[in-house]
């Protein structure tokens with residue numbers, strides 16, 4: 001049984017301590033409950049290609065405002081994960097040049113963004 005909060009579902013924001021399974025992706029996570037919900041949505045709808053981005057759908061201001069905090073929370077988790085991956089690369093001997101190249105940025109930009117130094 002896991003006791004430490006290591007990550008949150010990027011869809012419902014529940015921590016790993018409150019779900020059965022948390023599947024990781026590139027900086028994002030999805031819990032068993034959200035996978036089940038997604039499977040039910042996919043099963044119940046004919047296949048279709050989204051025609052507009054979620055923020056371009058017909059929405060009220062309250063709908064939009066209610067989505068800001070969850071989006072910001074998911075984004076913050078992705079940033080924290082990226083920083084942790086960069087820290088891991090550093091512990092494995094990764095230079096700022098190689099880390100920057102892997103991220104498509106300069107050595108200097110990588111250092112400024114992730115080193116924690118000024």
Ligand SMILES: [Zn+2]
Pocket residue numbers: 009010011012013014030031032033034
């Ligand atoms: Zn979830």
